[in-house]
Amino acid sequence: MCLAIPGKITEIYQKNALQMAKIDFGGVAKEICLEFVPEAKLGDYALVHAGFVISLMNETEAEESIQLIQEVSRFDNEVS
Template sequence: MCLAIPMRLIEIDGVAAVAEVDGVTRAVRLDLLPEAVLGDYVLIHAGLAIARVDAEHAEETLTFLRSLADEVY
């Protein structure tokens, strides 16, 4: 099973980008989503943006993941 995390693109330089969620930033690649633009929410798996999602879907997913973390920690 794979898990992809929704993150917002805050910097783009070609297919290299920086994405952010909850104050955490990560270098990511946009090779599979060349149409992504600054501010888009994308699903990140293994450092690759694999899909674009709307802000509502991203927030629903993040809320669920945060609730799981609260239960575990």
């Protein structure tokens, strides 16, 4: 199963001729490639899979996705 995680773009820069970003995932920042979404801008919410932003989303969609992921995680912990 593949899972894409939402995060907020906090920095955009070039690295090795690629458009890259620092994306905040609830306090954890990761370097992510923006090449698939060149229209991305600072403050946007992005859906990230395997080190790449695969789409942009609004803040409400991002928050709803994060809540669902947290619910699944809690359920998994209860079952295990």
